[in-house]
Structure formats: C-alpha cells, structure tokens
Amino acid sequence: MKDTHTNIKHVTVLLSGGLLTTEKSREINRIAGKYDLTQYVTTAQNMRLLGANEENIEEVRKALVDKGFSLKAPGKFPMAKVCVGMPFCNLGLSDTFALADSLQEHYGGRTGVKPKFKISISGCPASCGGSLLADIGIIATRKGYDVYAGGKGGPLPRVGKKVAKGLTKEEVVGAVGRIADFHAARTPKKQRVFKLVDDRNFPFSI
Numbered sequence: 243m244k245d246t247h248t249n250i251k252h253v254t255v256l257l258s259g260g261l262l263t264t265e266k267s268r269e270i271n272r273i274a275g276k277y278d279l280t281q282y283v284t285t286a287q288n289m290r291l292l293g294a295n296e297e298n299i300e301e302v303r304k305a306l307v308d309k310g311f312s313l314k315a316p317g318k319f320p321m322a323k324v325c326v327g328m329p330f331c332n333l334g335l336s337d338t339f340a341l342a343d344s345l346q347e348h349y350g351g352r353t354g355v356k357p358k359f360k361i362s363i364s365g366c367p368a369s370c371g372g373s374l375l376a377d378i379g380i381i382a383t384r385k386g387y388d389v390y391a392g393g394k395g396g397p398l399p400r401v402g403k404k405v406a407k408g409l410t411k412e413e414v415v416g417a418v419g420r421i422a423d424f425h426a427a428r429t430p431k432k433q434r435v436f437k438l439v440d441d442r443n444f445p446f447s448i
C-alpha cells in the first residue's frame with residue numbers, strides 16, 4: 243500500500259534564539275495562510291511549516307527567502323537553543339539572546355558543518371535551555387560562563403562534561419569555535435561530541 247504521507251513536504255524557518263518579531267510572525271502567517279500550511283514550533287526553537295506538497299514546496303521556500311528568512315538546510319552552523327535569560331527572567335545572569343547572536347555572527351556563515359551538533363545556552367545554573375544535554379552547553383554563573391561538552395538527549399541521554407569554567411563572553415565564542423573545529427576535523431559524516439570529549443587532544447579540559 244502506498245504511504246500517502248511520503249508526499250507531504252515541510253520547510254523549517256530558522257529563528258535565532260527562538261525569537262519571532264510581530265512583523266516576521268505576520269509574514270509567516272501570510273505565507274502559511276496562502277498555502278494552507280500548519281505552523282509547528284520545533285523543539286529546537288524554529289518554526290516548521292507543515293503540509294506543503296511537491297507542487298508548491300519550492301514556491302513556499304522562495305516566498306520565505308524573498309522575505310529574508312533563513313531556512314534549515316544541511317551543513318549550516320546550528321543556531322543555539324536558548325533560555326529566555328536576562329533581563330526577562332529574574333534569575334538570569336546573562337543576556338542569552340546576545341550570546342546566541344554573537345555565535346551566529348562568528349560562525350553562521352560556515353558551510354559543510356557536520357550534522358548532529360547542537361548548542362544550548364542557559365542564563366543561570368538552572369539550565370532551562372537544556373545545556374547539559376547538548377553537544378556544547380553554555381551556562382552562565384556568577385563567576386562567568388561554564389562550558390559543557392558531550393551532552394545528548396535521545397534514547398540514551400548523557401550529561402555533558404564540564405570542560406571550561408569562568409569564561410568571558412568572548413572566550414566562550416572562541417571556545418565554541420575550537421570545539422566546532424575539532425568536531426569537524428574528527429567527524430567523517432556525523433558524530434555526537436560525546437564520542438570525542440575524552441580524546442586527549444580535545445581542546446578543553448578541567
């Protein structure tokens with residue numbers, strides 16, 4: 243029997259920090275309405291439009307790109323998943339959105355990034371951004387940023403290992419770049435960072 247679901251297409255709009263301005267929201271609503279698509283907020287804080295088909299999927303993609311949206315595609319540097327942070331959370335010690343933007347400014351232009359590489363930022367040790375379960379987890383503390391590596395979710399979750407502590411924002415940006423470089427160099431196709439974190443050449447360890 244033919245699986246009718248195989249012809250259903252979708253497109254994922256990348257949202258830095260999960261943020262959606264009123265103007266962007268209006269545009270997505272308009273395009274979703276025009277093509278009768280359902281909007282799904284993904285667990286990675288992006289917006290997936292469901293229910294396109296082979297005939298209209300390219301038109302949908304073009305309509306979004308023409309309005310300045312960035313779409314999910316293989317090889318793009320991952321946008322960090324973030325908690326709401328300072329000043330929107332009373333416990334926040336860091337502007338998580340600003341740090342996510344800095345990572346995108348530095349690395350967002352990279353291409354050929356291997357899959358299975360996730361980054362998470364939390365504005366305090368409560369870690370609402372799920373930073374202990376990301377390939378690179380960044381957690382703000384009163385003494386600076388701590389960086390974890392090798393966390394993952396899925397059927398066999400693992401807690402990340404703390405590999406640096408008390409970093410400045412600039413040092414965190416540099417650390418993410420070095421870990422990403424190491425991951426890229428040691429990963430032929432796809433690989434979670436937990437398989438690399440105990441390598442004696444891993445760029446950070448405490």
Ligand code: SF4
Pocket residue numbers: 325326327328331332333334335364365366367368369370371
């Ligand atoms: S991790 Fe901390 S700053 Fe972020 S939402 Fe949770 S309590 Fe607030």
